Amino acid sequence: VKESGKGDFHFYDQRFYDALRVRINQELELRQSIEQDQFVIHYQPRLDLATGVTSSMEALVRWDHPTQGLISPLEFIPLAEESTLILGIGELVIDKVCAQLAQWGTTGQSLVPVSINVSPRQFNEVNVPKLLSSALARHRIAASLVEIELTESLMMAESPDVSSALTAIRRMGIKLLVDDFGTGYSSLSQLQRLDFDVLKVDRAFTSEIERTERGKVFFKAIITMAHALGMRVVAEGVENEKQLDILRTLHCDEIQGFYISAPLPPGDTQPVLTQGSLP
Numbered sequence: 220v221k222e223s224g225k226g227d228f229h230f231y232d233q234r235f236y237d238a239l240r241v242r243i244n245q246e247l248e249l250r251q252s253i254e255q256d257q258f259v260i261h262y263q264p265r266l267d268l269a270t271g272v273t274s275s276m277e278a279l280v281r282w283d284h285p286t287q288g289l290i291s292p293l294e295f296i297p298l299a300e301e302s303t304l305i306l307g308i309g310e311l312v313i314d315k316v317c318a319q320l321a322q323w324g325t326t327g328q329s330l331v332p333v334s335i336n337v338s339p340r341q342f343n344e345v346n347v348p349k350l351l352s353s354a355l356a357r358h359r360i361a362a363s364l365v366e367i368e369l370t371e372s373l374m375m376a377e378s379p380d381v382s383s384a385l386t387a388i389r390r391m392g393i394k395l396l397v398d399d400f401g402t403g404y405s406s407l408s409q410l411q412r413l414d415f416d417v418l419k420v421d422r423a424f425t426s427e428i429e430r431t432e433r434g435k436v437f438f439k440a441i442i443t444m445a446h447a448l449g450m451r452v453v454a455e456g457v458e459n460e461k462q463l464d465i466l467r468t469l470h471c472d473e474i475q476g477f478y479i480s481a482p483l484p485p486g487d488t489q490p491v492l493t494q495g496s497l498p
């Protein structure tokens with residue numbers, strides 16, 4: 220916005236300026252947070268329903284703000300995705316997860332794979348397979364210890380570059396997970412085109428299974444389809460025993476949610492891995 224003369228201000232709403240200023244400040248702060256590495260990763264276990272064993276953990280980033288404390292990704296990832304800031308954050312997350320896996324390896328904590336959320340924008344703008352292979356090599360981590368979660372976006376829809384990147388990642392031995400399945404961002408067209416290993420069903424569908432028969436039927440249909448395509452199914456956002464019981468009867472493969480465990484700081488994951496986490 221150009222300030223060419225006092226008069227120009229009359230054309231705009233003061234609130235617009237305030238919002239814009241807040242926005243610009245946030246972006247500046249976020250830029251600094253990347254330079255100063257103010258991010259921490261929490262880990263949320265995903266359980267195999269048949270065995271009760273933790274099969275993987277999801278890496279969820281938090282901004283450890285110097286004055287505001289831990290800030291949720293919902294408050295800065297969308298902003299970061301509107302600029303190239305998401306590329307810096309995405310690279311930091313991959314590096315931090317690999318460093319954490321290496322550290323767990325030396326301290327003797329049981330190792331399970333960690334799934335990393337990768338923004339569609341990263342796939343469009345950087346070489347994600349290369350980013351992953353160099354982080355794995357730098358920290359001497361096996362590719363099988365990392366998984367990638369991704370949602371579909373319009374940008375990815377028909378890009379041959381994106382699908383060849385996904386194929387390359389899979390060839391490295393890294394599993395691909397469809398995130399938030401059933402929402403607007405992850406649709407059937409994605410499944411039809413590409414090979415994924417795991418389908419993570421959005422928690423909106425998990426909460427529906429205990430409420431309505433339709434919800435149950437719908438979830439069952441997703442599981443049947445996924446199994447027919449050779450994918451495992453994860454129910455996201457499992458919050459109570461009733462949901463867990465229904466998911467068992469539906470032959471859902473894995474569950475994740477507050478009923479099992481909240482996302483934990485890296486120092487707190489050992490008990491979950493050794494004692495099992497099925498309530």
Ligand code: C2E
Pocket residue numbers: 263278279280291292293296309312335336337338398399422455456457458475476477478482
């Ligand atoms: P998501 O990938 O769908 O991650 C699951 C979110 O659901 C997490 O929120 C998790 O804390 C929350 N959750 C887990 N279990 C339950 C439950 O039982 N009930 C409810 N109501 N919520 C549950 P979080 O950590 O705030 O992350 C929010 C979103 O931010 C993530 O959604 C993901 O889209 C994004 N995000 C997080 N970390 C990263 C990252 O490293 N990179 C990118 N690109 N996005 C990230």
Ligand code: CA
Pocket residue numbers: 277336368398399
């Ligand atoms: Ca996710």
Ligand code: CA
Pocket residue numbers: 398399419421455
């Ligand atoms: Ca999700």
Ligand code: CA
Pocket residue numbers: 399
């Ligand atoms: Ca989500």
